[in-house]
Every structure is written in C-alpha cells, then in structure tokens.
Amino acid sequence: xxxxxxxxxxxxxxxxxxxxxxxxxxxxxxxxxxxxxxxxxxxxxxxxxxxxxxxxxxxxxxxxxxxxxxxxxxxxxxxxxxxxxxxxxxxxxxxxxxxxxxxxxxxxxxxxxxxxxxxxxxxxxxxxxxxxxxxxxxxxxxxxxxxxxxxxxxxxxxxxxxxxxxxxxxxxxxxxxxxxxxxxxxxxxxxxxxxxxxxxxxxxxxxxxxxxxxxxxxxxxxxxxxxxxxxxxxxxxxxxxxxxxxxxxxxxxxxxxxxxxxxxxxxxxxxxxxxxxxxxxxxxxxxxxxxxxxxxxxxxxxxxxxxxxxxxxxxxxxxxxxxxxxxxxxxxxxxxxxxxxxxxxxxxxxxxxxxxxxxxxxxxxxxxxxxxxxxxxxxxxxxxxxxxxxxxxxxxxxxxxxxxxxxxxxxxxxxxxxxxxxxxxxxxxxxxxxxxxxxxxxxxxxxxxxxxxxxxxxxxxxxxxxxxxxxxxxxxxxxxxxxxxxxxxxxxxxx
Amino acid sequence: xxxxxxxxxxxxxxxxxxxxxxxxxxxxxxxxxxxxxxxxxxxxxxxxxxxxxxxxxxxxxxxxxxxxxxxxxxxxxxxxxxxxxxxxxxxxxxxxxxxxxxxxxxxxxxxxxxxxxxxxxxxxxxxxxxxxxxxxxxxxxxxxxxxxxxxxxxxxxxxxxxxxxxxxxxxxxxxxxxxxxxxxxxxxxxxxxxxxxxxxxxxxxxxxxxxxxxxxxxxxxxxxxxxxxxxxxxxxxxxxxxxxxxxxxxxxxxxxxxxxxxxxxxxxxxxxxxxxxxxxxxxxxxxxxxxxxxxxxxxxxxxxxxxxxxxxxxxxx
Numbered sequence: 001x002x003x004x005x006x007x008x009x010x011x012x013x014x015x016x017x018x019x020x021x022x023x024x025x026x027x028x029x030x031x032x033x034x035x036x037x038x039x040x041x042x043x044x045x046x047x048x049x050x051x052x053x054x055x056x057x058x059x060x061x062x063x064x065x066x067x068x069x070x071x072x073x074x075x076x077x078x079x080x081x082x083x084x085x086x087x088x089x090x091x092x093x094x095x096x097x098x099x100x101x102x103x104x105x106x107x108x109x110x111x112x113x114x115x116x117x118x119x120x121x122x123x124x125x126x127x128x129x130x131x132x133x134x135x136x137x138x139x140x141x142x143x144x145x146x147x148x149x150x151x152x153x154x155x156x157x158x159x160x161x162x163x164x165x166x167x168x169x170x171x172x173x174x175x176x177x178x179x180x181x182x183x184x185x186x187x188x189x190x191x192x193x194x195x196x197x198x199x200x201x202x203x204x205x206x207x208x209x210x211x212x213x214x215x216x217x218x219x220x221x222x223x224x225x226x227x228x229x230x231x232x233x234x235x236x237x238x239x240x241x242x243x244x245x246x247x248x249x250x251x252x253x254x255x256x257x258x259x260x261x262x263x264x265x266x267x268x269x270x271x272x273x274x275x276x277x278x279x280x281x282x283x284x285x286x287x288x289x290x291x292x293x294x295x296x297x298x299x300x301x302x303x304x305x306x307x308x309x310x311x312x313x314x315x316x317x318x319x320x321x322x323x324x325x326x327x328x329x330x331x332x333x334x335x336x337x338x339x340x341x342x343x344x345x346x347x348x349x350x351x352x353x354x355x356x357x358x359x360x361x362x363x364x365x366x367x368x369x370x371x372x373x374x375x376x377x378x379x380x381x382x383x384x385x386x387x388x389x390x391x392x393x394x395x396x397x398x399x400x401x402x403x404x405x406x407x408x409x410x411x412x413x414x415x416x417x418x419x420x421x422x423x424x425x426x427x428x429x430x431x432x433x434x435x436x437x438x439x440x441x442x443x444x445x446x447x448x449x450x451x452x453x454x455x456x457x458x459x460x461x462x463x464x465x466x467x468x469x470x471x472x473x474x475x476x477x478x479x480x481x482x483x484x485x486x487x488x489x490x491x492x493x494x495x
Numbered sequence: 496x497x498x499x500x501x502x503x504x505x506x507x508x509x510x511x512x513x514x515x516x517x518x519x520x521x522x523x524x525x526x527x528x529x530x531x532x533x534x535x536x537x538x539x540x541x542x543x544x545x546x547x548x549x550x551x552x553x554x555x556x557x558x559x560x561x562x563x564x565x566x567x568x569x570x571x572x573x574x575x576x577x578x579x580x581x582x583x584x585x586x587x588x589x590x591x592x593x594x595x596x597x598x599x600x601x602x603x604x605x606x607x608x609x610x611x612x613x614x615x616x617x618x619x620x621x622x623x624x625x626x627x628x629x630x631x632x633x634x635x636x637x638x639x640x641x642x643x644x645x646x647x648x649x650x651x652x653x654x655x656x657x658x659x660x661x662x663x664x665x666x667x668x669x670x671x672x673x674x675x676x677x678x679x680x681x682x683x684x685x686x687x688x689x690x691x692x693x694x695x696x697x698x699x700x701x702x703x704x705x706x707x708x709x710x711x712x713x714x715x716x717x718x719x720x721x722x723x724x725x726x727x728x729x730x731x732x733x734x735x736x737x738x739x740x741x742x743x744x745x746x747x748x749x750x751x752x753x754x755x756x757x758x759x760x761x762x763x764x765x766x767x768x769x770x771x772x773x774x775x776x777x778x779x780x781x782x783x784x785x786x787x788x789x790x791x792x793x794x795x796x797x798x799x800x801x802x803x804x805x806x807x808x809x810x811x812x
Contacts (some may be wrong), residue, residue: 031774186581
C-alpha cells in the first residue's frame with residue numbers, strides 16, 4: 001500500500017514537474033500527411049504520434065492492443081478485433097466500428113493507391129459483427145502472418161466523417177493518437193500538441209512537441225550543444241562521441257534495417273549459387289562494422305538477431321566465418337579459379353559507398369575485382385527497379401514478422417525481387433510459412449528458409465547499424481525502438 | 496533612361512528566360528529516375544498497375560515536348576501547377592519561401608557592401624601598408640573558401656562560445672524581429688563575407704585607378720580635405736565597377752543560398768529547390784528556376800539603371 005502510494009506521488013510529481021515542451025531536431029521533413037498513402041519514414045515518425053492503428057508495437061516489438069482492446073484468431077482464415085470504447089478523434093467525434101471498416105475499405109480501394117493495399121490483398125471481407133467487433137475474413141490461411149501489418153502507420157484508423165467532409169488528408173489530420181497537429185510550417189517545423197481526449201490515462205506527459213527540420217548533421221549537433229533543441233537525431237557514431245553521458249542522454253538501438261549486397265542472380269557468373277556463396281565466405285562482416293560503423297552495429301543473418309522468436313543467430317551460419325580459402329575453393333569449383341570482375345552500383349547515402357570500398361578490398365583478396373559505380377539516389381532507384389546491376393549495396397527495412405521480411409523479396413516474381421531469384425524450395429517454404437498459424441511449426445519453416453537463403457545467397461546480409469537520438473540530460477522516459485519508431489514520445493517528459 | 500528602353504529590355508529578356516527554363520526542363524528530365532521512382536524507393540509495395548496509374552496521374556506517360564508545352568501554357572496563365580510530391584500549389588510554396596531567401600540575400604548584400612567598400616577604400620588609401628596586406632589576405636581567404644566551410648566554422652565557433660545566441664530555428668520577421676535577425680545573422684554573415692571579398696578587391700583596384708587621376712591631384716592642390724577627397728571625389732567615380740561586380744555577385748547569391756539554407760536549416764527557396772531536385776518534383780524545379788531567371792534579368796536591368804545615376808555620361812538607348 002505504502003509502496004503504491006509512493007509510486008503514485010512520484011508519478012504525479014513527474015507529471016507536474018515535467019516541462020511541457022520538447023524540441024527535436026530531425027533530418028528529413030515529412031513528404032505528406034495521409035497515413036494511408038505515405039511511404040517515407042520521415043512522415044511515419046510524425047504520423048505515428050497523431051494516428052493509431054488497431055494494434056501497436058511494444059518496447060520489444062511485441063504486438064500490443066491499441067484501438068483494438070483485444071483480438072482473436074479463431075482459425076487461420078479469420079481475425080476478430082474488439083474495438084475499444086470511448087475513444088475520440090481529435091475533433092471530439094467518437095471512434096466507431098464504421099470508421100475502422102471505412103479505413104480498411106479506403107486502403108483496399110484501388111483508387112486510393114495505398115501501399116498498404118498489398119498487405120491486405122488476401123482479405124476477402126471486412127464486416128462488423130456488432131457495435132464493437134470487426135471481423136476480417138481472408139482468402140488464404142495467413143492470419144498470423146498478416147497481423148503485424150495492423151500496427152503499421154499505413155493501417156491507421158481515420159475518421160469517416162472527416163474524410164467525407166472533403167478534407168485533404170495529405171494536408172490536414174484528425175486521428176485518435178496522443179498528439180494532434182497544431183502547426184506545420186513547411187521547411188521549418190511541425191508542432192504537435194497534447195490530445196486532451198487520448199484514451200490512455202496520464203498520456204501523453206508532454207504538452208507539446210516541436211519537430212525542427214535540419215538536414216545537415218553538423219547543424220543538429222550544434223543546435224543540441226547550443227540548447228536550441230532538447231533532442232536530435234544523430235547519424236554518425238563519431239558525432240555521438242562528442243556528447244558526454246554526464247550532460248546528455250544517449251538513446252541507442254540497433255535498427256531492423258539491414259545493409260546488404262543484392263545480386264542479380266541471372267547475370268554471369270552470379271547465376272551459379274556457388275559463386276554467390278563464395279562472397280559470403282570472403283566477406284569479413286565484423287571488419288565492415290568496425291571500419292564503417294565504428295563498431296556501432298551488429299552482424300545480421302536474414303533476420304535481425306534481436307528478434308529471438310525467429311532469427312537464427314549469425315554465429316550459426318558456417319558461411320559467416322571469414323574463410324577466403326573456402327571462398328576460393330567454391331570459385332574454382334564454379335570454374336573461376338582466378339577470380340572475375342564485376343560492378344557494384346551504390347549511392348553515397350548512409351555510408352553505402354564506404355561499405356562498397358571495404359568490400360572491394362576484401363574481395364580483392366580472393367582475386368575478385370570490384371568496380372564501384374557511385375550514382376545519385378534517383379539513378380540508383382531506377383537501376384534497382386530495373387534490375388540493371390551485377391550487384392548493389394543498399395539497405396532494406398526489416399520486420400519482426402518473417403513473412404513481411406522475406407516474401408516480397410525472395411518469392412519468384414515477388415514485388416521487390418529485383419535479384420530475379422527463383423528457387424522452388426524457397427517458394428514452397430514462403431507459402432507454407434504464411435499459411436501456418438502454429439508458432440512452433442512456423443519457426444521450423446523459417447529456420448530452414450534462413451539457412452537456404454544464406455546458402456543460395458541472392459543477397460549477402462551484412463549488418464544492422466545502431467541509430468541514435470541524443471538528448472539533454474533532463475529528457476527522460478524516451479525509448480528508441482529497432483523499427484526506428486518514435487512512439488515512446490508519449491511517455492517522454494522533461495525533468 | 497526611357498520607358499521604351501525598359502520595355503525593349505524586358506522584351507529581349509523573354510527568350511533568355513524561356514531558354515533557361517527549357518534547358519533546365521530538358522536537364523532534369525534527362526536525369527534518370529522520376530518522382531514515382533523516388534516515392535517508391537527501394538521498399539516498393541505498389542503493384543505494377545498502381546505504378547502505371549501514378550505515371551498517368553502525373554502526366555509522365557506523355558512525350559516530353561507535350562509535357563513542356565502543357566507546363567508553359569499553364570505558367571503563362573499564372574497557373575504553376577501543384578507539387579507532385581506534396582500536392583500543394585507550387586505558387587504558394589514559392590511565395591512562402593521567397594521572403595526568407597530575399598531577406599537572406601538583402602542582409603548578405605548589406606554586410607558585403609558595407610564591409611567590402613570600407614575595407615577596399617582603406618586598402619587603397621593605405622596602399623602597401625600592413626593593414627593593406629591584412630585586407631588582401633582576408634579577401635584571398637574569402638574568395639577561395641567554399642560557403643559551406645565558412646558556415647560550418649561559424650556554427651562550431653558560435654555554438655561553443657555563445658550559448659545564449661539563437662543560431663537555429665528560423666523565426667519570421669513579423670513574429671519576432673530580434674529573433675529573426677539572430678537566426679539570420681550567421682547565414683548572412685557567411686554569404687556576406689564571401690561576396691565582400693570580391694568587392695574589396697574591385698573597390699581597391701578601382702579606387703587606386705581613380706586616385707591616380709589628374710582631377711584628384713587638382714583637388715588635393717586646392718586644399719580639399721582628405722575625407723571629402725576620398726568619399727566625395729574618388730569613391731563616387733570608383734563605384735561603377737563595384738556596382739557591376741555586386742550585380743554579378745547577387746546572381747551568385749541565389750546559388751549560395753542553396754548551400755547555406757540547407758546548412759542553417761532556413762526554410763528558403765534554395766532549400767526547396769534542392770529538395771525538389773532530389774525528389775524529381777518537376778513543376779517545383781521548373782517554377783523556381785523561372786522565378787530565379789526572372790529575378791536575375793530584372794536585376795541586370797536595375798544595375799544598368801544605377802549606372803545612369805552614378806555617371807551621367809552613361810546613356811541607355
């Protein structure tokens with residue numbers, strides 16, 4: 001009793017003492033505000049504080065109830081959500097089952113051109129069972145695989161009334177999230193203010209968050225030191241070292257996004273899996289993490305090592321043990337005893353160019369000559385889409401759900417299978433994985449898939465870099481998630 | 496200068512502006528990757544059908560020549576279209592950002608001219624002295640250093656030394672003039688110093704030239720005071736090359752603001768242009784280039800006009 005009283009007093013004092021306004025410097029400005037349309041991460045990190053989905057991610061990326069207070073999967077074809085009562089949109093109108101159904105119908109409407117439509121393409125019907133229950137019926141037995149999508153920004157619930165009144169959601173917002181959009185000065189800043197109707201008691205703690213857009217990292221570092229901002233996204237590990245932990249809180253986490261070498265599996269000599277696998281043996285991943293990321297990153301397999309429910313630890317892959325002799329052996333078996341020459345297309349973003357240089361040096365050890373083609377990002381994307389490369393270096397956003405992580409990349413003809421990779425067993429495992437509900441069985445399927453992907457190597461998985469937010473010592477309660485979400489701003493306060 | 500002259504100049508400028516815009520139009524369309532590619536990135540979730548629809552929606556499926564004339568036709572009727580990336584009207588985007596860039600350019604020019612002329616005159620009057628050497632080194636550094644480098648040094652210096660100084664976070668002048676000036680101080684100082692270096696050199700050379708003239712010697716012999724001699728008799732006649740260089744530099748300023756606005760996180764036209772080029776937001780790029788081209792042409796006409804004020808011998812026909 002005494003302890004809970006102390007906890008209560010502490011909580012109240014934190015809330016009372018907390019200064020209401022937090023200023024954050026971020027690198028990129030949102031490119032639109034419609035939660036069903038935007039793909040840019042810069043938009044997502046603002047919108048996830050304005051809108052809610054039926055589910056959300058917790059601290060360890062576990063799925064938690066959100067606008068749905070619970071869900072059931074009675075069979076692999078069905079998901080039933082129980083919608084939370086007494087939730088209001090920012091304009092004060094109550095959230096209803098109608099809004100939920102309208103939101104998903106809008107996503108699925110081809111006119112909307114929502115990227116989330118792809119997640120729900122196997123949804124057969126969405127219907128209200130009663131005033132607070134919604135049932136999703138699927139065409140394929142993939143209820144477990146589809147579930148994490150409901151926590152994404154692209155699956156936010158919008159107000160039917162608001163949309164039908166003719167509002168342009170790219171410019172105006174009306175969500176149920178902890179903050180509402182108060183001011184947006186393009187090119188300068190966005191101000192979010194506390195939603196008085198927010199359904200979680202005591203949240204958000206802050207009255208106001210101001211996101212200031214500062215494209216140059218140097219400016220963000222200086223603004224933080226100068227106390228023009230309370231918190232800033234810092235990308236380079238070397239810059240993070242400028243901030244002593246006595247005066248600053250450094251929030252850090254390895255991202256789900258992973259660096260990779262993508263390979264065009266139809267071009268010679270990469271049409272031979274032995275050649276691709278030789279690269280696995282010839283690349284020293286630890287050396288890349290050490291030299292490019294200054295040690296701030298983790299070597300990754302096909303799934304991020306922190307997702308223990310699915311990932312095979314990188315140590316388990318024989319191919320990851322640096323072994324140039326074995327690499328040469330494989331090349332000799334494939335008919336390239338004296339190596340070969342190929343090009344790596346990449347851009348200067350996120351240190352891709354530096355990763356390419358290290359790889360160039362490492363592959364030279366086994367007689368493979370790498371030519372680096374450094375191109376502008378727009379050109380990179382065009383060549384990526386058209387599979388116009390021998391190999392490329394880039395980053396893919398990861399997921400905690402293996403189906404989302406693998407299916408579109410590695411399924412024959414998959415929407416992002418730019419590697420033109422095709423393997424019947426991989427296809428089979430991908431279908432099996434998404435249609436199985438039993439977690440244990442799924443784990444076996446995806447373990448086999450991960451081993452096969454490393455052996456077949458349409459992609460050489462490299463590492464996941466750490467991300468950083470540095471804040472003034474007074475900023476507390478914030479947590480950084482591996483999916484780079486800023487959802488914990490609702491629990492953040494200033495002492 | 497007659498009204499006829501001005502009208503003729505404007506008329507002659509039209510093809511120049513059109514040519515500039517056409518060149519930019521061709522250049523940006525030659526660069527691979529469209530706005531749709533940039534939207535999709537490497538995490539493409541859209542189906543081929545959805546992608547095709549986007550191309551149609553943005554009119555990117557039409558031949559280039561058709562796209563150009565469609566844009567030109569709309570622009571002539573003051574319809575600048577909407578940004579492909581944000582859906583906002585381009586004219587509104589430009590008008591929101593223009594004041595920031597104009598203020599930056601104006602403040603930079605004030606700094607550059609004041610400092611440049613004072614230092615240039617001092618350098619000429621005190622020719623071959625220690626002060627002259629220092630000023631020459633200063634202008635050499637200014638000319639040879641890139642703007643982002645000088646700006647970065649200022650940021651590091653000021654963020655460490657003057658904690659109370661509001662470096663970042665642009666505040667519009669009508670919200671709080673003092674804070675606006677604070678946030679504008681370093682960016683305009685950076686650009687101002689760079690242009691100042693050129694002006695110092697030209698002022699020095701031009702002043703030296705004038706000071707050698709016979710009429711200066713006559714004035715001196717007549718007992719005109721030193722101050723009056725330098726500022727009234729010499730400087731006024733030395734101004735024409737300075738005005739020319741200032742005009743050219745003002746044109747360069749537009750380029751300089753792209754880098755500086757990005758560095759100091761100012762929401763100006765330069766930063767908008769950079770963003771639009773990166774995202775292949777064609778209507779925004781084309782309209783900004785059109786605006787800038789018109790501004791530079793207008794500036795040239797204005798400079799010609801200033802010549803006539805400075806030197807009655809210059810006649811515009």
